[in-house]
Amino acid sequence: MRRLPKDSPSSEITPEPLFWRRREFMKNAGLIGGTALVTGGSLQWLVGKSPPPDAPDTPPLPIAQLPSVAQHGQYDTAEPLNSFKDVSTYNNYYEFGLDKGDPSDNASGLRTRPWTITVEGEVANPQVIDIDTLLQWFPLEERIYRMRCVEAWSMVVPWLGFQLSDLVKRLEPTAKAKFIEFTTLFDPKQMPGQRFPVLEWPYVEGLRLDEALSPLTMMVVGLYGKMLPNQNGAPLRLVVPWKYGFKGIKSIVKIRFTEQQPRTSWALAAPDEYGFYANVNPAVDHPRWSQATERRIGELQRRKTLPFNGYGEWVADLYAGMDPRRLY
Amino acid sequence: MAVATEAEPRPAPPARRRGSAPYGWLKPGILLGAFVPVASMVQRAASGGLGANPIAEVENELGLAALIFLVAATACTPFRRLFGWTWPVRIRRELGLIAFFYALTHFLTYLVLDQFFDWGAIAADILKRPFITVGFTALVLLTPLAITSTNSWVKRLGFKRWQRLHWLLYPAVALAAVHFIWRVKADIRQPLTYALILAALLAVRLVLYLRKRYAAGETLS
Numbered sequence: 001m002r003r004l005p006k007d008s009p010s011s012e013i014t015p016e017p018l019f020w021r022r023r024e025f026m027k028n029a030g031l032i033g034g035t036a037l038v039t040g041g042s043l044q045w046l047v048g049k050s051p052p053p054d055a056p057d058t059p060p061l062p063i064a065q066l067p068s069v070a071q072h073g074q075y076d077t078a079e080p081l082n083s084f085k086d087v088s089t090y091n092n093y094y095e096f097g098l099d100k101g102d103p104s105d106n107a108s109g110l111r112t113r114p115w116t117i118t119v120e121g122e123v124a125n126p127q128v129i130d131i132d133t134l135l136q137w138f139p140l141e142e143r144i145y146r147m148r149c150v151e152a153w154s155m156v157v158p159w160l161g162f163q164l165s166d167l168v169k170r171l172e173p174t175a176k177a178k179f180i181e182f183t184t185l186f187d188p189k190q191m192p193g194q195r196f197p198v199l200e201w202p203y204v205e206g207l208r209l210d211e212a213l214s215p216l217t218m219m220v221v222g223l224y225g226k227m228l229p230n231q232n233g234a235p236l237r238l239v240v241p242w243k244y245g246f247k248g249i250k251s252i253v254k255i256r257f258t259e260q261q262p263r264t265s266w267a268l269a270a271p272d273e274y275g276f277y278a279n280v281n282p283a284v285d286h287p288r289w290s291q292a293t294e295r296r297i298g299e300l301q302r303r304k305t306l307p308f309n310g311y312g313e314w315v316a317d318l319y320a321g322m323d324p325r326r327l328y
Numbered sequence: 329m330a331v332a333t334e335a336e337p338r339p340a341p342p343a344r345r346r347g348s349a350p351y352g353w354l355k356p357g358i359l360l361g362a363f364v365p366v367a368s369m370v371q372r373a374a375s376g377g378l379g380a381n382p383i384a385e386v387e388n389e390l391g392l393a394a395l396i397f398l399v400a401a402t403a404c405t406p407f408r409r410l411f412g413w414t415w416p417v418r419i420r421r422e423l424g425l426i427a428f429f430y431a432l433t434h435f436l437t438y439l440v441l442d443q444f445f446d447w448g449a450i451a452a453d454i455l456k457r458p459f460i461t462v463g464f465t466a467l468v469l470l471t472p473l474a475i476t477s478t479n480s481w482v483k484r485l486g487f488k489r490w491q492r493l494h495w496l497l498y499p500a501v502a503l504a505a506v507h508f509i510w511r512v513k514a515d516i517r518q519p520l521t522y523a524l525i526l527a528a529l530l531a532v533r534l535v536l537y538l539r540k541r542y543a544a545g546e547t548l549s
Contacts, residue, residue: 031353031354033357033360034357035356036356036360036364038361039360040360040361040363040364041361041364043362043365044365046392047396048369049385051378051379089379089380196517198515270514288510289459293446297381298380302442302444
């Protein structure tokens with residue numbers, strides 16, 4: 001026969017009303033906590049963003065194998081640089097996602113070697129150039145440029161590259177060539193953002209030939225003295241500092257010289273909001289927001305946006321006689 | 329067996345006191361959870377976790393939280409009418425006030441941190457930029473609802489008038505959804521998801537309203 005446990009002494013028995021209150025309290029506390037957890041958790045899932053990833057650890061550019069790096073300085077700004085972390089983790093590169101942190105999260109799968117650039121169209125020497133061959137053609141130069149995004153923020157970036165004009169001269173466009181058109185890689189496996197028709201893929205950008213020949217226009221292969229991180233457009237991108245950032249097409253696989261103005265991606269997606277020229281102009285607002293001011297990343301207060309992003313003394317002449325309102 | 333039958337019936341738990349109504353835990357639980365995004369933003373602001381453009385990040389997160397609570401408040405009546413649930417209606421006022429809190433802090437972030445009291449730029453934004461115009465209008469519409477959310481205001485206005493005033497929630501939440509869609513550069517998948525949920529809720533609301541009016545009209549004639 002099993003022995004029943006002895007009764008507890010009556011002093012240890014919780015008085016009944018207290019028992020019920022404590023029980024109710026515990027139950028309520030649990031329910032409140034559970035509700036808070038479910039509400040807060042799902043809310044944070046919908047609203048919150050994870051902190052930005054760490055800056056990528058890109059291998060330093062093998063300078064030893066390359067022609068010497070020239071220091072010009074004529075076009076450089078003396079403004080403080082944005083950090084490598086900001087430059088490499090706050091990006092618009094829709095091929096890798098729509099949030100600013102997505103490209104640094106998703107671009108590591110992009111293979112930038114082997115990589116070739118096809119040159120075609122109105123050009124004396126159509127050819128396919130290997131990126132490592134291209135890197136031997138011109139001395140690399142550091143240029144510290146302001147970068148003004150159409151979304152009204154800006155950065156100061158030390159790019160590493162060469163003047164597009166040097167490349168154009170070497171490729172010898174024909175007399176018919178009036179424009180130059182660039183195309184980004186199209187590979188939805190490597191670029192997951194291309195699985196969604198946010199823009200017409202692949203991304204296409206272009207310049208008028210005289211814009212391409214401006215000494216300010218750069219083909220960029222690095223930043224901060226290192227290889228270009230994938231999310232910044234490795235292995236080869238365009239930088240046109242007096243135009244909004246979206247003109248700076250990334251991960252270029254094709255350069256085509258044309259007689260007609262190229263059909264560029266953003267101008268196709270929203271022609272009344274983004275034009276072919278896209279020159280930085282504080283007097284011409286984006287239809288949905290002002291372009292008069294910008295937030296320099298890292299600064300608290302907005303600052304005034306400069307015409308041609310402050311590069312007017314070198315490029316304003318290109319647009320003599322044109323209506324600046326058409327230059328958005 | 330005999331022991332069980334002989335034992336006195338187990339006393340029922342005492343009647344619930346005031347304040348511990350059924351689902352009494354729901355309101356404090358939701359209130360606590362509703363401020364998780366604020367706590368997270370404060371924590372990330374202190375640790376540099378808001379990214380390179382923290383002001384824009386805070387502005388976006390506050391605005392999205394406001395829209396979520398507005399949609400939740402809109403869902404209360406359809407949920408009761410469709411499924412017979414009463415608990416959503418109990419927390420409707422709370423959801424609405426939390427939505428107003430987020431909408432207001434969203435606007436204050438724009439006013440103070442983003443524009444730093446640049447009244448000229450703010451006026452130009454509100455007048456010239458449709459996406460800001462509709463967002464600001466939504467906030468203006470929500471303000472009287474927040475003010476008159478107390479029981480004494482229901483009494484003062486009379487239920488019918490108070491209810492009619494609070495129908496302003498519907499245009500406000502619709503404008504908030506449009507504000508989000510117009511703000512986005514190219515990919516409208518996320519704002520469209522909220523807009524579609526909202527459209528479904530408003531459609532349910534409209535059908536229920538029309539049916540009620542039609543039924544009332546029939547019985548009268």
